Every structure is written in C-alpha cells, then in structure tokens.
Amino acid sequence: MSNNIEKGNKKVINAWAFYDWANSVYPLVITTAIFPIFYESYVDENVLFFGHQWISTALITVLSATYFLLLVLTIPFLTGIADNAGNKKSFMRFFCYLGSSSCILLAFFNNKHLELSLLIYIIAGIGFWSSLVFYNAFLPEIAHEKDHDRLSARGFSMGYVGSVILLLICLTLIFTSPEDSRSLYTRLCFVLTGLWWFGFSHVTFKQLPNGGAIKLNDKSTYKQGFKEIVKVWGEVRKTVRLKRFIFSFFVYSMAVQTVMLVAVYFGTKEINWGEGADAKMGLIISVLLIQLIAIPGAILLSKLSEKKGNLFALKVVLFLWVVLCFCAGYQPVEYLNFILGEKMSPNYIVSEPFDFYCIAGFVGLVMGGVQSLSRSTFSKFIPSNTKDTSSYFSFYDISEKLGIVIGMLAYGFIEQLTGSARNSIVALVVFFAVGLILMFFVPKEEKSNNL
Numbered sequence: 001m002s003n004n005i006e007k008g009n010k011k012v013i014n015a016w017a018f019y020d021w022a023n024s025v026y027p028l029v030i031t032t033a034i035f036p037i038f039y040e041s042y043v044d045e046n047v048l049f050f051g052h053q054w055i056s057t058a059l060i061t062v063l064s065a066t067y068f069l070l071l072v073l074t075i076p077f078l079t080g081i082a083d084n085a086g087n088k089k090s091f092m093r094f095f096c097y098l099g100s101s102s103c104i105l106l107a108f109f110n111n112k113h114l115e116l117s118l119l120i121y122i123i124a125g126i127g128f129w130s131s132l133v134f135y136n137a138f139l140p141e142i143a144h145e146k147d148h149d150r151l152s153a154r155g156f157s158m159g160y161v162g163s164v165i166l167l168l169i170c171l172t173l174i175f176t177s178p179e180d181s182r183s184l185y186t187r188l189c190f191v192l193t194g195l196w197w198f199g200f201s202h203v204t205f206k207q208l209p210n211g212g213a214i215k216l217n218d219k220s221t222y223k224q225g226f227k228e229i230v231k232v233w234g235e236v237r238k239t240v241r242l243k244r245f246i247f248s249f250f251v252y253s254m255a256v257q258t259v260m261l262v263a264v265y266f267g268t269k270e271i272n273w274g275e276g277a278d279a280k281m282g283l284i285i286s287v288l289l290i291q292l293i294a295i296p297g298a299i300l301l302s303k304l305s306e307k308k309g310n311l312f313a314l315k316v317v318l319f320l321w322v323v324l325c326f327c328a329g330y331q332p333v334e335y336l337n338f339i340l341g342e343k344m345s346p347n348y349i350v351s352e353p354f355d356f357y358c359i360a361g362f363v364g365l366v367m368g369g370v371q372s373l374s375r376s377t378f379s380k381f382i383p384s385n386t387k388d389t390s391s392y393f394s395f396y397d398i399s400e401k402l403g404i405v406i407g408m409l410a411y412g413f414i415e416q417l418t419g420s421a422r423n424s425i426v427a428l429v430v431f432f433a434v435g436l437i438l439m440f441f442v443p444k445e446e447k448s449n450n451l
Contacts (some may be wrong), residue, residue, distance in 0.1 A: 012142050015207030018157040019135050022200035023096070024159030025166045026128045029193045030103060031261060033167055034174075035121075036060075038186050043111050050115060058412065064261065065408050067122045068129075068401045075133055075401075078173075079394035088389075092134035096201050099127020103194030107187040133397045136234045137389040138208060140379045149310065152376035153302035156368050157295045160257065164291045166196055169364050171284060232391040235383065240380040244442045246399050249374055252318055252435025253403030255325070255428040256370055258411050261404070263290075266328075266425065267356055286360040294368030298357050301369030302376075310377040311442055317373070318436040320366045325429045328359050328422070407431065 013415055029035065043056045054062075076089060102124035107115045143151050170189035177185045267283050305313040376397075382392045411424040418424075 007142060007144050008147070009142065010209045013147075013151060015150060015204045016135075016138055016142055018063070018135045018316060019201060019204040020155035020157075020159030021162035022204065023099075023128060023131065023197050024163040025193045025196050026099060026103060026124065027260070028163035028167055028287070028291060029189060030106070030121075030124060032263070033284060034170055034186060034189055035106070037283065042109070043114070043134060044181070047111070047114060049118070061408055061412050062260075063118060063122060064125070064172075065405045067125055068404045068408075071126060071129055072394050072398050072401045072405070075130060075397050076269055076391070076394040078130070079133060079137070079391045087210065088134040088137055089205065089210060091396075092208075093201075093205055094130050095127045095131035095134070097127075097198065099124050099131060100194040100198035100201070102127055103197065104191050105194075106190040109187070109190075112148050129397075129401070133393055135204075136375055136396065137381075137393040139375065140386075140389050141423030142380050148376040148379050149302040149305050149373065152379075153298040153368075153372045156298045156372040160291045160295045160298075160368065161262075162196075162200070164288060166192065167284075167288065167291070175281070181249070233395070235386075236392070236395055239381070239383065241443050241445070242378075244438070245377065245381055246395060248435050248438035248442060249378070249396070250399035250403050251438060252321070252370075252432055253374075253400045254407035254410070255321065255431035255435070257400065257404040258428060259325070260367065261408060262411055262424075263287075263360075263363070286356055289357060289360045290364035290367060293364030297365040298368035298372040300365075302374050305373055305376075309444065310373060311439060311444060314373055314377065315365050316349075317370045318432055318439065320362070321370070321432040322429055322436065324359060324362050324366065325425055325432060360367065373421075399430070 039060065040057065045056055045060060047054055047056050049059055102120050105120045106117075106124065109120070139148060140153065162256070170192065173185045173188060174182055238248070263286075267286060301313050301317060304316065378393070378396050382389065386392065407428070410427060414424040414427050
C-alpha cells in the first residue's frame, strides 16, 4: 500500500479505530481487573525481589513507575527514527507483537521466579504503551481536523466494547469453573488477552499505510532520529497553544492515569465488600460499570466539544473530576476530629459497595471523555502541514507517562505516610484543579507571538 493516504478514506479510518478494539483488552484484563486480583491472591503480601523485602502491591507500583520512566526516555528516540524513515506502522506492529506475546507468557507467572515473571509483566506494558504512540500519530494523517473528535471517541468506544466482551468471557470461564481450577482458568484469560490483541490488530495493519524501510544497523538512522526530535521540540516551543495544552495535559494526566491504575486497589482496601468471592465480584462489577458508561461518556463529550469547542468541554470534565475525587476521599469526621481534638467514628461519603458503584459510574462517564478528547485536541493543535506526527505525539506520550510516574509515586507516598488511601485520592484533586486552571491559559486560536 502506498504511504500517501487520502484523508477521510473510510476503510483506513475504520481500520484505525479498530485497533482500540484490539488492544484495549490489555488495560482492562491485565492492569485493571483480573491480573491485580490474581496477583494479590497468588503472591504473598511480603516478597523477596532481587534479595530485598517488598510489600507485594508496593513492588508493582514501583515497577510500573519505573517502566513508565523508561518509556519516557526511549519513545522520543524511536518516534524520531520512525518519522525519519516514514514508517510508523513497523514500530506499531513490533510493539503490538511484543505486548501481546508477553500477555500470553503471563500464563506462566510463578512466584518462585518472581523476577522473571514481573519482567514479562513489564514488557507487556512497554509493548502496549509504545504501540499507542505510533497508533495515535496516525490520527492527523488519516482524518480531517473536523473529524478528529468523533473518530477519537469512536476508537475509545470500540475499545470499551471489545474489552468488556472479553472480560465477560474471562469471568464466565473463571467463575463457572471448579474452585480448585480457577487459577488455571485465570491464566487462560491472559492467553486469550494476548491472542485477542494480536489477532484483531491485523484488521488495522491491513489498511494502514506502509512506509520506507528502517535500517537499524545504519548509524545515520539514529542520528537523523535524534535530529527529528530536536526539530519538533523547537516547533512545539514556538506553538503557544500546543505548548500550553501539553503543560495542562501533563498535570491532569498525573491524576487521570493514577485513578485508572489504582482504582481496584483503592476499592479493595477502602470499601466494605464482605468476604471471599463476593468481594472479588463486587470489584469486577464496578470495573464493568466504568467501562460501559465510558462509551456514552466519550460520545457525549465529543458532541459537547462540537458545539462549545474542545477547551470548554475539557474544562467541564476536569471540574467533574475534581468533584468526584473529593467525594471519594472526603473524610468530614476525620477533619472534625483534627479541629475539635475529639475521636469520632469515620463517616466517609464512599464506604459501601453502593457508594462505590455510584462513584464508579460517574468516573466512567468522565474517564472515556477526557481520554478521547485529550487525544483529538492535541491532534488538532499540531500544525496542519507537519509530517512528523510520531515525533509530535511522542511529546504527548512523554507528558502522559511522566504524569503516571509522578501520580503513582505521590499516591503511594501519601498512603504510606498517612496510612490512608483516601488521603491519596484527595491529593489527586490538586492535580485536576491545577490542570483545570492551566487549561484557562490555552488560547482558542494559535497566537502569532511566542509567550
């Protein structure tokens, strides 16, 4: 297929959006729903990792922050090479295969070989997040600017539908199997996740344009890749609207991604689910609720952006995030105890399953919207004549990944210091509030001077 693709080609647009259907099973099954529950039940609370004693959940948090930091350091370099060679698809395909095969290998997770097992977990994450950079970079190339919001929302919606279908299949396998076989069927779910991602991704790869050959044994390839990044960074600095949007996105991403990654752990510790299978099922139901409501959330926000503009819609959704996080962590009695010097029983707004389901529903409504609209807004702000879309989206990706590192470390540090995950959630209010304030400084139209 030619590398020059006509914008608005329906086959290409539909195939591009379908990659969300393919890869969204990873964040739902592996990072959010099934693997965290498997990990907590299979691995001891305290583990040895390279000779050092760790709390198992703290270890996962630190390792996740570490590989996100690694992504920050490597992705700009790889996108520079991809833009120089004109072949985003090859990189996207490589990381897709890397991530999907690692999901399959998670079926062999063994706490006696924890270092190797967690390395596979890390590689799966690297594959997923890296493939997304090159996937997102196709958006401004294949679609007209007026269609970015709608297409981005369609992609996220398809991702939520596909991932929910696979999750329901996995839950049926796990909870209809004999109790002594559930570990085996849980591992089978990791295999299904990898096969789903790998198989459906070829619908996308069949239609996306090919590019020039990438010569990784040629030193000039790396040199040109580095020059590409330097050039794009210089252009970003001159683009006032894009630069200010990245700063705002960076700050609120600290909170958005952290909420998504720690929601299950928060629910496990802070909500009165009961015991045994009921507790696990309650968490799974809340995750499904978030995924299902995220679909209309993404569509509704794209409609709002069409009428009122992207920046207005983002301000609305960030304000809603502030309210939700405040409600999830608000401890009125704790604050009265502190002021009055008395000891009263805790009385949280969100403490029972019904409360958590309500908050999960609203989180789903704003989660799909903020992710979809952030991607499409950034794509609109890229100069229309640019061909270096991978390098531009690498800065988008860096902002998101650095945000995850800072957000997760802040969450863990505050919980460790105060002994309450609720304090960590309230702290996320600050990230959303600052991101909202910064959004007011993003101009609707590009300014002629560099401020």
